Amino acid sequence: MTASPQTVEPFDLVIFGGTGDLAARKLLPALFHRFLDHQLPPSSRIVGVAREALDDAGYRAQLREALIAICDARQLDEFLQQVFYRPLDARKDEGWDDFAAFIGAEPDHVRVFYLSTSPELFVDICKRLGHYGLNQGKSRVVLEKPIGRDLDSANRINDAVGQVFDETQTFRIDHYLGKETVQNLLVLRFGNALFEPLWNSAHIDHVQITVAETLGVGHRGAYYDRAGALRDMVQNHMLQLLCMVAMEPPSSLAPDAVRDEKLKVLHSLKPIDAGNAGQLTVRGQYRAGVAEGASVPGYGEELGNAKSDTETFVALKAEIGNWRWAGVPFYLRTGKRLAHRVSEIAVTFKPVPHSIFDAASGSLTQNRLVLRLQPDEGVKLWLTIKHPGPGGLRLRHVPLDMSFAEAFGVSQPDAYERLLLDVVRGNPTLFMRRDEVEAAWRWAGPILAAWSDSGEAPRPYAAGSWGPSASVALIERDGRTWHDDNE
Ligand SMILES: NC(=O)C1=CN([C@@H]2O[C@H](COP(=O)(O)OP(=O)(O)OC[C@H]3O[C@@H](n4cnc5c(N)ncnc54)[C@H](OP(=O)(O)O)[C@@H]3O)[C@@H](O)[C@H]2O)C=CC1
Numbered sequence: 001m002t003a004s005p006q007t008v009e010p011f012d013l014v015i016f017g018g019t020g021d022l023a024a025r026k027l028l029p030a031l032f033h034r035f036l037d038h039q040l041p042p043s044s045r046i047v048g049v050a051r052e053a054l055d056d057a058g059y060r061a062q063l064r065e066a067l068i069a070i071c072d073a074r075q076l077d078e079f080l081q082q083v084f085y086r087p088l089d090a091r092k093d094e095g096w097d098d099f100a101a102f103i104g105a106e107p108d109h110v111r112v113f114y115l116s117t118s119p120e121l122f123v124d125i126c127k128r129l130g131h132y133g134l135n136q137g138k139s140r141v142v143l144e145k146p147i148g149r150d151l152d153s154a155n156r157i158n159d160a161v162g163q164v165f166d167e168t169q170t171f172r173i174d175h176y177l178g179k180e181t182v183q184n185l186l187v188l189r190f191g192n193a194l195f196e197p198l199w200n201s202a203h204i205d206h207v208q209i210t211v212a213e214t215l216g217v218g219h220r221g222a223y224y225d226r227a228g229a230l231r232d233m234v235q236n237h238m239l240q241l242l243c244m245v246a247m248e249p250p251s252s253l254a255p256d257a258v259r260d261e262k263l264k265v266l267h268s269l270k271p272i273d274a275g276n277a278g279q280l281t282v283r284g285q286y287r288a289g290v291a292e293g294a295s296v297p298g299y300g301e302e303l304g305n306a307k308s309d310t311e312t313f314v315a316l317k318a319e320i321g322n323w324r325w326a327g328v329p330f331y332l333r334t335g336k337r338l339a340h341r342v343s344e345i346a347v348t349f350k351p352v353p354h355s356i357f358d359a360a361s362g363s364l365t366q367n368r369l370v371l372r373l374q375p376d377e378g379v380k381l382w383l384t385i386k387h388p389g390p391g392g393l394r395l396r397h398v399p400l401d402m403s404f405a406e407a408f409g410v411s412q413p414d415a416y417e418r419l420l421l422d423v424v425r426g427n428p429t430l431f432m433r434r435d436e437v438e439a440a441w442r443w444a445g446p447i448l449a450a451w452s453d454s455g456e457a458p459r460p461y462a463a464g465s466w467g468p469s470a471s472v473a474l475i476e477r478d479g480r481t482w483h484d485d486n487e
């Protein structure tokens, strides 16, 4: 992470997929918030691109409707003056001449091409950008995840994109790396003398990473059904979180110093394949249930295909085969329509070697450091203390609790706000390098193959629950339980 100057040089940001879900829910709101903070130079342009036949006014009206709930109408209208639209089909030549003329190929001007479309379109879009010389100078391309659906397709995409944009121009986004707590993990680990000496298999019992959503698949079924939870969340976001927890101290915060260390972790992950996937992984799919107080349909009904075998839940036990982490399990779980929306990393330390307290004092509990990514970003350290007052020695397990919002009195910027400006500034630290994406696919591929070869359907779970009971069994077999902060 470099220092964040408040200003950035003027830029054009083209969002391919400008009418899509991600653009409306995340990218445009993030840009609007940067506009409010005066980080969108007045000459900068945001250009939405998709096939829908719209003009600037039509696109602005569409965005106005989507964004009005989160903002002041006057400021929104001011922001929308910097927003434009060009209809294009990534796969057809029509319209590209006009588009290229509108953007201009001035090499010293920052141009960001954000590919917020299905990865199948990445190659077509990049080839056309190259054809018009829009890849020159300060041009950058942002690739949304997942990049491909396996190692081969990721290689094909990366090769083709690499023919047009070099690696320094290519920003593979994983928005989890832009979340405040994830960046704070680096500071917590490497800015405090307290943790690093304990950050290894001698002192850490196990690590849990949970990304639980209450939402269902919604209208993203066409994409999601081809992906599933392992491709959608584990191959990218969750492995990146695991890397941030497990990596060795980088020599500096230079982009490649951090990414080299993450890559070593990915290379050290022990394989999960047909031989052990049955013991180490659980796939699930939600059925009808009650989520956040309302009755909701099951995945098949929501999708309109009751026969789908796509998983909406994954739990797995990963191990990192290196000196620091030998024998320390990393339990990962993620799913849609779970009981609560919560993303967190829980690091549980080993018990003290010998208890000096008698049974009447209560039992000792292992220390646990919980990094909460959302909601209520913050850090909690669970400690054992003495219950205050007379009445004998009674042990209590309590959190040292820091909510970032309470401590700093400001709400945290969305991950995309930070990452979009990092692209404009040309800072790739929080983006994935090609070899990281490939290493992640190399590990995830055999799991997908094992599931497909087994022919087993995902285990059903009720919407609003914590997933299939097999997920509980996965961790309980090792004498542990999933962390629940509400306990
Ligand atoms: N939505 C989310 O929460 C997240 C999404 N992502 C990733 O972001 C990407 C986009 O996702 P999302 O916004 O949900 O997808 P959507 O299906 O909502 O949007 C797809 C967009 O691509 C456009 N598009 C489709 N075909 C073409 C074409 N041939 N030429 C030009 N534009 C085209 C569509 O418009 P039109 O049909 O009019 O052309 C639409 O604007 C995906 O890779 C997804 O995995 C990543 C993280 C989160």
Ligand SMILES: O=C1O[C@H](COP(=O)(O)O)[C@@H](O)[C@H](O)[C@H]1O
Binding pocket: 175, 213, 232, 233, 343
């Ligand atoms: O990338 C994705 O992430 C979202 C979850 O992101 P969050 O910031 O809201 O936690 C997930 O819903 C989506 O399926 C996936 O593509």
